[in-house]
Amino acid sequence: MDIVYRYIDNKDNLVKYVGITSRSLKQRVDEHKKLDSWVSTTKSWRIEYFFVNNKSKITKEIPNTI
DSSP states (O other): OEEEEEEEETTTOOEEEEEEESSOHHHHHHHHHHHOTTSOTTSOEEEEEEEESOHHHHHHHGGGTO
16 A cells, blocks of 8 residues: 655645655655755654555646645
8 A cells, every 4th residue: 555645844834745655654754864855854844644545546636736
């Protein structure tokens, strides 16, 4: 089962990133922390997520919701 997740900046409550992963959410968040400069240790984020069964349908619909 896939996970759709989004990073929301606690300072301005804006969605900064939306992603889809087949791995665990913890693995993906750890990867963002390690590889992506926008995930700074000085930023305060919250992550919202939900599970999906049909990744191809979600992939088509996400760009229209941001």
